[in-house]
Structures are given as structure tokens and as C-alpha cells.
Amino acid sequence: MTKIDKPAAFSRRSVLKAGGALVVSVGAGLGLEALLDHQAALAQGIKPPLMPDQLSSFIAVQADGHVMAYFGKMDMGHGLTVAVGQIVAEELDVPFHTVKVDLADTATSVNQGGASGSTGIQEGGKQMRVAAAEARRVLVEMAATKLNLPADQLIVTDGVVHARDDAAKKASYAELIGGRYFNVQLDWNKKYGNPLYAPGKAKPKDPKDHKIVGQRIKREDVAPKVFASENFVTDVKVPGMLHARMIRPEVAGAVPVKVDEASIKDIPGARVVWQEGFLGVVAPREWDAIQAMSKLKVEWSQAAPPFPSQAALYDHIRNATVRKRGVEKQNGDVDAAFKTAAKVIEAEYEWPFQSHASMGPACALVEIKDGKVTCWSGTQKSHFVQQGLASILEVPADKVHVIWTTGPGSYGRNDADDAAMDAAVLAKAVGAPVRLQYMRNQGTGWDPKGPASIHRARAAIDASGQVIAYDFVSKGFSRVDVDTNGSKPFDTLAGQTRGITLRSGDGFGVPAESYQFANKRLAWETIPPLLDRASPLRSSHLRDPVGPQIHFASESFIDEVAAALNLDPIEFRLRHINDARDIALIKAAAQKANWQTRPSPRRDQTGSKVNGRGIAYAQRNGTRVAVIAEIEVDRSSGKIWARKFTVAHDCGQIINPDGLEKCIEPNIVQGVSRTLWEEVKFDSKTVTSVDWVTYPILDITETPEAIDIVLLNHPEIAPSGAGEPSTRPVAAAIANAIFDATGVRIRRVPFSPENVKASFA
Amino acid sequence: MAAQTFKLNVNGHDHTVDADPDMPLLYALRDDIGLNNPHFGCGLAQCGACTVHLDGQPIRSCITPLSGVGESKIVTLAGLGTPETPHPLQTAYVEEQVPQCGYCINGWIMTAAAFLRDKKKPTDAEIRQALEGLKCRCGTHMGILRAVKRAAAMMAG
Numbered sequence: 001m002t003k004i005d006k007p008a009a010f011s012r013r014s015v016l017k018a019g020g021a022l023v024v025s026v027g028a029g030l031g032l033e034a035l036l037d038h039q040a041a042l043a044q045g046i047k048p049p050l051m052p053d054q055l056s057s058f059i060a061v062q063a064d065g066h067v068m069a070y071f072g073k074m075d076m077g078h079g080l081t082v083a084v085g086q087i088v089a090e091e092l093d094v095p096f097h098t099v100k101v102d103l104a105d106t107a108t109s110v111n112q113g114g115a116s117g118s119t120g121i122q123e124g125g126k127q128m129r130v131a132a133a134e135a136r137r138v139l140v141e142m143a144a145t146k147l148n149l150p151a152d153q154l155i156v157t158d159g160v161v162h163a164r165d166d167a168a169k170k171a172s173y174a175e176l177i178g179g180r181y182f183n184v185q186l187d188w189n190k191k192y193g194n195p196l197y198a199p200g201k202a203k204p205k206d207p208k209d210h211k212i213v214g215q216r217i218k219r220e221d222v223a224p225k226v227f228a229s230e231n232f233v234t235d236v237k238v239p240g241m242l243h244a245r246m247i248r249p250e251v252a253g254a255v256p257v258k259v260d261e262a263s264i265k266d267i268p269g270a271r272v273v274w275q276e277g278f279l280g281v282v283a284p285r286e287w288d289a290i291q292a293m294s295k296l297k298v299e300w301s302q303a304a305p306p307f308p309s310q311a312a313l314y315d316h317i318r319n320a321t322v323r324k325r326g327v328e329k330q331n332g333d334v335d336a337a338f339k340t341a342a343k344v345i346e347a348e349y350e351w352p353f354q355s356h357a358s359m360g361p362a363c364a365l366v367e368i369k370d371g372k373v374t375c376w377s378g379t380q381k382s383h384f385v386q387q388g389l390a391s392i393l394e395v396p397a398d399k400v401h402v403i404w405t406t407g408p409g410s411y412g413r414n415d416a417d418d419a420a421m422d423a424a425v426l427a428k429a430v431g432a433p434v435r436l437q438y439m440r441n442q443g444t445g446w447d448p449k450g451p452a453s454i455h456r457a458r459a460a461i462d463a464s465g466q467v468i469a470y471d472f473v474s475k476g477f478s479r480v481d482v483d484t485n486g487s488k489p490f491d492t493l494a495g496q497t498r499g500i501t502l503r504s505g506d507g508f509g510v511p512a513e514s515y516q517f518a519n520k521r522l523a524w525e526t527i528p529p530l531l532d533r534a535s536p537l538r539s540s541h542l543r544d545p546v547g548p549q550i551h552f553a554s555e556s557f558i559d560e561v562a563a564a565l566n567l568d569p570i571e572f573r574l575r576h577i578n579d580a581r582d583i584a585l586i587k588a589a590a591q592k593a594n595w596q597t598r599p600s601p602r603r604d605q606t607g608s609k610v611n612g613r614g615i616a617y618a619q620r621n622g623t624r625v626a627v628i629a630e631i632e633v634d635r636s637s638g639k640i641w642a643r644k645f646t647v648a649h650d651c652g653q654i655i656n657p658d659g660l661e662k663c664i665e666p667n668i669v670q671g672v673s674r675t676l677w678e679e680v681k682f683d684s685k686t687v688t689s690v691d692w693v694t695y696p697i698l699d700i701t702e703t704p705e706a707i708d709i710v711l712l713n714h715p716e717i718a719p720s721g722a723g724e725p726s727t728r729p730v731a732a733a734i735a736n737a738i739f740d741a742t743g744v745r746i747r748r749v750p751f752s753p754e755n756v757k758a759s760f761a
Numbered sequence: 762m763a764a765q766t767f768k769l770n771v772n773g774h775d776h777t778v779d780a781d782p783d784m785p786l787l788y789a790l791r792d793d794i795g796l797n798n799p800h801f802g803c804g805l806a807q808c809g810a811c812t813v814h815l816d817g818q819p820i821r822s823c824i825t826p827l828s829g830v831g832e833s834k835i836v837t838l839a840g841l842g843t844p845e846t847p848h849p850l851q852t853a854y855v856e857e858q859v860p861q862c863g864y865c866i867n868g869w870i871m872t873a874a875a876f877l878r879d880k881k882k883p884t885d886a887e888i889r890q891a892l893e894g895l896k897c898r899c900g901t902h903m904g905i906l907r908a909v910k911r912a913a914a915m916m917a918g
Contacts, residue, residue: 077861077899218858225863226854227847228798228839232864235797286792287784359810359864359898360802408800408810408864409898440803662858662904669900692807692896701889703902 042183050110052198053188055138056181057110058131059088063179065159065172067092067099069132072112072196073124074104074380076410078723079219079659080120086655087125090212091132091204092139093156094173104382104404113194114381115410116484118544118721121655122621123194125719131186134200138184143171192383207653207715214715216658221406233378233405234363234437241365242269243286244426244436245293247279248446251303251685252536255497258299264292272296273429277497277534280426282434293439305684306531314350314748317454317475320527324506332519337469341460345564347557349457350748351476351549353680354450356542357695360408361443362419366426367433368393373400375424378407379416384485388417389424392489411670412541415447417486421494441690446493449680450542451477453508455553459561460519467561467576469519472511472554478526479546480505481539496533504529509546511554512619514579536687537680543667547620547728548674552749555616555732559600560745568597569615569736581650581714582624586617588710589626589648600740608636611643612741616732622720623651627668629733633741638757641702642672642734647726648710652717664726665707671730673698676751767827771796772840782828787811789827790837798838799867808896809868813837819872838867841874850874853911861899868895873909882917885910 041048050057060068069088075081081101089096102108112124136156143161144151147169155164162170172178186198207213224230249255255277264270270283270292281292308316338344365376366389373393379385382402390397407416419436427434438446453476460469481504482491489495490502508524530537562572570590577583589595595613602612610633617626630644645668654660677696681689689695731749738756739745746759762781769776769786771794778793785804790796790813799822802810806821813822814836842848847855850870860866869892876883876891883891888909897905 077863079858222858222860222863223844223855225860225866226838226851226870227842227844228796228837228867230863231797232800234800235791285780285788287781287788357898359808359862359896360800406862408802409862411898437801440805440807658858662861665903666861666900669902670898671900673900691803691805697896697898698900698902700892700895700897700902700905703889703906705885707903 042181047108048181052110052192052196053186055131055134055184055186055200058128059135060181061173061177063174065098065174065178067094069099069101069128070109071101071103071124071128072109072114072383073120074115074382074404076115076380078120078663079656081221082217082219083121083655083659084125084128086212086215086217087129088132090210091129092136092159094159096212096217098159106382106386106400106402110196111192111383112196114379114383114485116194116381118621118723118725119194120721120723121719122721125655127197129204130199130202133202133204134184134186135182137200137202138182139173139176142176146171146176210715213655215656217656218658230406233365233376233407234360236365236376236405237435238365238367238433241433241435242282242284242430243289244280244282244423244434245289246422246436246438246442247281247293247296247298248442249300249303251300251305253306253531253534254300254303256298257301260297263297264295267292267295271430273426275425275429276499278425278494280422282426282430306535307537307682307684309684310682313352313452314454317452317527322475322525323528325523325525326508327521327523328510329520329522332469334469334471334519334521337519338458338460338471340462341468342463343461344458345461345561346456346458347560347747349455349553349556351453351552352749353452353537353539354542354674354678355444355680355689355695356409356411356414356447357444357697358407358409358411358414361438361440362407362415363435363437364416364420364423365433365435366420366423368427371395371399373424375400375402375420376405377402377416377420378405378410379420379486380410380412381417381485384487385417385420387487388421388489388492392421392494393424393428411543412545413448413482413484415443418493421486421489421492425494425498444695445687445690446536448482448538448540451479451481451539451546453477453546453549455550457553457557461565465565467517470515470517471521472557473523473525474508474510474550474553475525475527476508476549477529477539478504478506478508479539479541480507481529484541493534502533504532509550511550513554513617514582514619515558515576516578517576537682543670544620544724544727547618547724548671548731551616551618551728552731552735555618555729556735556745556747559614559732559736559739563600563739566599568599570595571597573617582617582619585624585648585650585712586615586626588712589615589628589646592648592708592710593628593630593646595628600736601743602740603743605741609634610741612737612739614733614736614738614740616729616736618725618729620721620725620728623722623725625649625726625729627726627729627733629730629737631734631737631741633738633756635742635760638753638755638760640676640734640738640751640756642676642704644704645707646710647707648712649722649726650712650714651720651722651725653715653719654711654713655719657711660711660722661709663722664709667724667726668707668730669698669703671727672704672734675731675734675749679750767830769794769830769835771835772837778827780827783826785823786813786825786827786830787822790822796837796839800864802864802896808865809872809894810865812868812871814871814875817875819875838870841870848874849912849915850877850908853908853915857904857908857911859901859904859908861901865895865897869897869905873912877909877913877916883913
């Protein structure tokens with residue numbers, strides 16, 4: 001989007017001043033005081049307090065007619081900025097290039113949840129759509145007054161309101177309100193985060209009238225990255241800044257008992273920050289901070305090694321006490337039906353801990369000055385980090401300004417929030433701005449992990465070969481052992497190492513599909529964490545939280561049942577699915593991939609290298625994805641090449657097909673990586689996956705030769721998410737293709753050559 | 762080790778840096794010279810995010826000590842091309858909309874630039890081989906391959 005200079009009324013200073021007036025915390029109601037602030041701000045021409053029930057919190061028109069869209073979510077490179085710009089431009093009837101979307105800055109946007117659950121368009125875009133529609137309605141009303149014409153005789157073309165039958169009778173948005181703010185109340189649902197919704201009186205356009213929504217518009221943040229002019233969070237510098245590094249124990253759970261500061265006395269300006277289990281070093285020069293981290297002599301407490309051996313992980317999960325059980329779907333009487341079964345098919349699947357392993361370890365810069373805190377962070381959830389910093393620094397939230405800045409990779413609750421909190425503790429301790437970047441071994445070794453799990457599936461078959469009951473239960477570590485954001489110190493390493501007790505949450509999930517079985521139960525069970533504080537195996541959200549593991553199991557199992565009944569995998573699925581969009585989706589994928597109807601496995605191949613095909617499908621919060629994998633297996637080496645994918649994708653209305661395809665394609669590749677290679681290794685003391693050798697991911701030499709994408713567009717259906725859904729069926733599609741090729745069912749991820757070869761033995 | 766003075770020629774400009782001879786070139790580029798674009802990814806030469814050209818050859822600046830740079834000329838991604846005079850790979854990257862987070866870009870573009878300079882009309886297999894070992898965590902591998910092929914076609918005339 002066009003970068004534009006802000007006119008006087010929108011100066012950075014005034015925006016920051018407005019940010020400083022932000023007094024609302026999550027859950028707080030709207031008080032009279034805030035409304036008075038709003039009036040005062042309008043009178044001064046500065047950005048009013050950020051209240052979700054105020055139109056100006058989302059949309060403003062600058063003096064030159066450019067439109068600002070203040071958006072409380074960030075863009076991790078999925079093109080969300082473009083999509084939201086298209087939605088706003090569409091509803092306002094302004095050219096796309098005149099809209100600037102301001103992302104996830106706590107001084108300019110309200111808490112719309114940050115990047116979370118693929119809700120960027122589904123929830124965030126929905127709010128921006130109604131806000132822009134309301135802005136248009138208000139502007140037309142203003143023009144009606146100004147032109148002395150009825151509003152229903154006015155139309156808008158490129159930001160100019162004019163009489164339907166006389167284009168000379170006109171008033172531009174800039175003339176009507178440019179440089180000033182709306183004082184328009186929205187009907188806020190009193191929720192913050194993803195569900196925040198505050199429509200006005202206007203009704204958004206009928207999708208059939210959309211001209212900008214639906215277009216392939218390219219991102220403008222690509223060129224700055226390619227020409228090396230974009231500042232990542234790692235690149236931000238402020239005067240007087242110190243570089244910092246954290247020091248983690250070699251045995252998880254150990255704390256420093258003796259720190260020899262003299263051991264780094266020769267390093268210029270190096271200082272130690274030691275608070276209970278929290279240990280870091282700072283120095284004016286980055287290389288010196290790294291040297292200090294390496295050379296500091298530390299004596300650690302004798303902590304008992306907290307982890308089982310890697311080989312015992314799944315037995316540990318199997319035998320662990322269930323902390324919480326959730327039955328999310330149940331119909332019929334499953335247990336009774338199994339008692340009448342002529343045949344029972346059952347299987348168990350296993351998925352390891354996985355790391356975000358972001359391209360760069362997390363970085364944050366925190367400056368505390370004149371009672372105000374400024375933090376540059378690559379977090380997915382800047383508004384929650386604002387609360388976390390306020391809490392850990394013991395200052396009011398309105399004194400904390402979090403500036404979201406592109407980070408080195410973003411796939412959920414990675415190490416970014418921990419880095420912000422650690423940097424804040426360091427900055428407060430040393431009385432200077434601190435830039436902290438973790439080291440590689442910390443980025444991979446100490447980020448919150450995607451949880452390890454086992455999944456048990458059973459199907460009851462009657463004498464005629466019909467499935468009469470289906471029972472699926474996952475058991476694993478919680479997806480919210482630490483929460484999905486850093487708003488509470490107890491969910492962060494900075495809090496936990498400084499003695500704040502973890503309050504581990506419970507959450508998992510169940511398969512999302514539309515299989516109709518007379519008796520069906522989908523459930524989950526969570527188990528306690530292996531270590532209750534500052535654990536390198538603490539678990540949280542990793543792209544499509546628990547989706548890949550659940551659907552690896554559920555969609556592999558559906559294939560197992562189809563094979564047991566000697567049915568084609570698609571034919572079997574279609575017999576049991578009754579959702580029209582799901583059926584259309586699977587048929588579209590099958591047609592595109594030229595799927596030949598036959599049961600698996602093939603049984604017609606000899607030699608070392610054999611080929612197979614497999615399908616898997618899943619829903620996710622309204623979106624549906626079907627993935628067909630065509631793979632090659634080298635039976636002598638165990639090496640899998642996931643050669644080709646066909647992806648059918650239905651997320652309702654498509655805002656930007658180009659951006660959508662570029663969400664899907666890397667999701668498939670990352671899904672292949674997680675399926676074939678990724679497993680966090682650990683020993684009894686700590687995590688031993690600490691770099692790209694010990695945590696391998698998919699190499700370019702192993703990349704598929706083709707990913708064909710079929711987009712099913714439903715303009716009449718509100719858009720649902722696309723950031724994550726397509727990653728969830730990948731593992732099962734590959735597993736099903738391996739079975740098709742070899743007749744061998746692999747039920748444990750990753751499908752590394754070693755594991756695959758072992759399964760052939 | 763005691764600091765020494767190093768003269769570095771980066772993107773055609775001379776710079777003087779006082780630093781530990783063991784300090785990797787990456788930190789001199791980022792912190793002393795103020796070129797942000799080579800990134801710290803691993804510090805272990807395993808990912809490529811820090812890649813720059815040393816006399817035209819891609820090297821991992823995160824493990825290259827200042828004492829090993831000598832008189833060599835250094836070129837970073839910022840020196841490879843500009844929006845006005847882009848390298849074909851930069852043009853292709855924008856056209857193909859390759860990156861998501863974009864933190865890995867230095868490795869792929871700087872490595873591919875040296876490869877395409879020396880190898881005209883490479884095959885798909887040759888491109889993959891040339892880029893082996895570089896990391897992209899977002900999974901933009903398909904886009905990377907498309908962009909390198911597009912740039913190769915541009916460079917072949």
C-alpha cells in the first residue's frame with residue numbers, strides 16, 4: 001500500500017499522545033471518563049482514545065483523502081494487509097492504493113486479538129468491513145447535508161460523494177472530514193480480542209457488487225524485504241541501547257546458585273542481571289554480550305533431570321493421569337454399538353513435540369524512559385504483550401507502547417513473547433534500553449512446543465460391512481500449558497524463572513469433519529506438563545494448534561477403515577459425508593488430481609522405488625481443505641519424496657486469490673516438513689534439538705515438484721480463515737499415500753528415512 | 762582478544778571497524794556499519810540468513826571472523842541491486858511474491874546470484890542442488906524455485 005506522510009493532525013507525536021491516553025484494559029467497560037476524553041481529543045484534532053465503540057478507532061480519512069485503517073492484528077507475510085485494504089477500499093468506494101493499513105500498534109489500534117486462529121479476515125476483516133461501511137454511510141450523510149440533497153440520491157466514486165444524476169454536485173471525503181476524526185458510536189459487543197465486533201448502522205455491500213474484493217492484488221511489503229530496506233525487529237536500534245543474551249540451565253529446572261561476575265570482568269561494559277532463576281548479561285556491543293554469555297561462570301542447583309527418555313515419551317503419555325477430559329461431539333450410544341460389532345478396527349497414532357524453530361531466534365527491544373515503556377516486538381499479539389509488560393514492570397498498561405515489528409518467522413506462540421518479557425526485566429534492571437536476541441539453541445531448544453500426543457481410534461463394523469460406531473480420543477500435553485500470549489507473567493519464562501508459579505491450562509481438540517456415523521464420539525484428554533516451570537518442553541500453540549496431529553490420526557484411520565472394507569478412500573469418505581461443501585471439495589480435488597477409483601494399496605509395483613497416492617480432508621472453523629498427495633517411496637532407504645500435491649480449498653468468499661494461494665502453498669510445504677522430519681529430541685535433562693542439524697526441516701532438494709491448488713469461491717458465504725487449515729490434512733495424505741504405495745501403515749510422525757525403513761522391517 | 766582496526770569494503774564503500782579479530786563479520790556489518798540486511802539466524806553456518814558475497818562468492822558472515830576478511834570486497838543484498846537497478850533475482854522475487862516473513866532472503870538470493878552468474882540455463886535439479894542446505898521456515902520453497910527459474914530466464918536473455 002502507498003506509504004504516505006501523515007498530515008499535521010495525524011503526526012506521530014499526536015498519535016503517540018493518543019496512545020498514551022489509552023486507559024482501558026481487557027474486560028473493562030466503557031466509562032463516562034473515556035467518552036469525555038474522546039470529545040477532548042476531537043477538539044484538539046488528535047487521535048481519540050482507542051475505544052472499540054468509536055468508528056475513529058478503526059477508520060480515519062486524512063486531509064489529502066487517504067484512508068487510514070487501524071487494524072489490531074499483524075501480518076506474518078500472509079498478505080493480510082492487502083486483504084484488509086481491499087475490504088476497506090471496497091466498502092468505502094475509494095481506490096485500493098489510497099488505503100493504508102496500520103498494523104498491531106498498541107498506540108493506534110484496539111485489541112482485535114493479534115494473529116490468532118486464522119481469524120485475520122474471518123474476524124478482523126469482518127470488523128473492518130462494517131467499520132468502513134459505517135464510515136461510508138456517515139460520509140454520505142455529511143455530503144447530503146453539505147449539498148442539500150437526499151442521501152439516497154448520492155453515490156460515491158473514488159472517494160467523492162456526488163449526485164447520482166449530476167457529477168458536478170459533489171463533495172470529496174477529504175473535504176468532508178479529511179484530517180479530522182469521526183465521532184460516531186458503534187454497537188460494540190463489549191468483547192476484546194478475536195471476537196471483538198462493533199458494527200454501525202450501515203449494511204455492508206452485497207458481495208455481488210464487489211469490485212476490489214476478489215482481485216489479485218500484490219503485497220507491497222515484498223519489495224522492501226527483497227531490497228533489504230525493511231527493518232525487522234532485530235534491526236531496531238535506539239540511542240544508549242545495550243545488547244543482551246539470556247543464559248539457560250543445562251538441566252531444565254535448575255537455577256543459578258552462584259554467579260561469578262569476575263569471570264566476565266575483562267569484557268567491556270559487561271554486566272550480569274540475576275534475579276532468582278532469571279540470568280542474563282548485557283554489554284554495549286553485541287559480540288561482547290555473546291562472549292559474556294559464553295564465559296560467565298555459573299553454578300547451578302542440583303535439579304533432578306525432569307524428563308523421561310525420548311524412547312519412553314509415548315508410554316509416558318499413555319500411562320499419565322488424565323488431568324482433564326473433553327467430549328466435544330457425541331451422538332448415539334457408542335459403547336453399546338461396539339458391543340454389537342461383528343468386527344472392530346482400531347489403531348493408535350503418535351505425534352512428537354515440535355518446535356516453531358523460527359528462522360531467527362526471537363528478539364525484542366525495550367526502552368523505559370520517563371515512566372513510559374516502549375517495546376518493539378515481533379509478537380503475534382502486541383496488545384497482550386502490552387498487558388504482560390505492564391504486569392511484570394508494575395506500571396499501568398497505558399504507560400506501555402508495543403510496536404509490532406516484523407519478526408523472524410511467526411507460527412503461533414513462539415519465543416517472541418518470552419523475549420519481550422525478558423528484555424523488559426533486563427531493561428528495568430540495568431536502567432538502559434535493552435535489545436535482546438536469543439541464540440539459535442534457545443530459539444529451537446527453549447521456545448514453547450507444539451504438544452506431543454497419542455490418538456486412539458476405533459470403528460465398529462456390522463456383519464454387512466457398515467460402520468456402526470466411531471470413537472476417537474486424543475491424549476496429550478495441553479495446547480495451552482502456557483497460554484497463547486504473553487499477557488500473564490506466569491505464562492512466560494521471565495515470570496516463571498522469577499518464581500511466579502505456572503498455572504497450566506487445559507486444551508486440546510477433536511477432528512473437524514462431517515462424517516455421519518450413527519454412533520460417534522470425539523474426545524480429548526490432557527496430561528500434566530513434564531516440568532511445571534521454565535520448561536523447554538512447555539507446550540502451546542504451533543501453527544494450526546493440534547490440527548496436524550489430530551487429523552494425521554483421524555484421516556489415517558478413515559483410510560484404514562476404507563482399506564479394511566476394500567473400498568476406494570474417496571468413495572468411502574463420500575458415503576459418510578453429508579456436507580455439500582465438503583462433498584464438492586473432495587470431488588474437486590479428485591477431479592484435478594485425476595484420481596482413479598480403486599482400493600488401497602496398489603499391490604502392482606516391484607522394485608525399490610514405488611509410488612502411491614493418498615487423500616485427507618478436514619474442516620477448520622468454516623474452512624474446508626482436501627489434500628491429495630502423490631509420493632515416491634524408496635523402500636531400500638526409507639526415503640519419502642512427497643512429489644505432488646493437489647489441494648482443494650474452500651474458505652467461503654475469497655478476498656484475494658493470489659494471497660490465498662500463497663498462504664496455502666507454504667502451508668503444504670511446512671506440513672510436509674513437519675510430517676517427514678520434525679521431532680524435538682530430548683534427554684532426561686533437557687531438549688537436545690538445538691539447531692538445524694538436530695532439528696532438521698524439509699530441504700529445497702526435497703521440495704515437491706508441483707502443488708496444484710483448486711480454489712472454490714463462495715462470494716455469498718462470509719470468508720473464513722486460510723492461514724492454517726491447509727496444513728492439517730498433509731500428514732495423513734502422505735501416510736495414506738505411503739500405505740497405497742507399500743501396504744505399510746505408518747502411525748508415528750516423523751516419517752524420516754530411519755523411521756520409515758524400520759516400519760518396513 | 763584486544764580490538765584491532767579493520768578496513769572493510771562493503772557495497773563499494775570503505776569502512777573502518779575497531780573490533781575483536783575473532784568477531785564474525787556479521788556483527789561488523791550489522792552493528793558497526795549499520796547494514797541491517799544480513800540476518801542472524803543460527804551463528805552456525807546452517808541456515809544462510811547471514812549470507813554475503815566475499816569477492817563474488819557466497820559466504821556465511823556469522824562464522825567468518827573479521828581477521829579472515831582481508832582485502833576482499835563484500836557485497837550484501839542491499840548492494841546486489843536497488844529498486845531502480847534491480848538484480849534479476851530481486852525482480853523475480855517481487856514478481857513471484859516469494860517471501861512470507863522474509864528473514865531467510867539473504868541466503869537464497871545471494872547464493873542463487875552467484876550460481877546463476879556462473880551457470881546459465883540451469884535445470885530444476887541443478888537449481889535445487891545449488892541451494893541445498895539453505896533454510897526457509899515459512900515453507901516458501903515453491904516460490905523460491907519459481908523465482909530462481911524466472912531470474913535464470915531473464916539472465917539468459
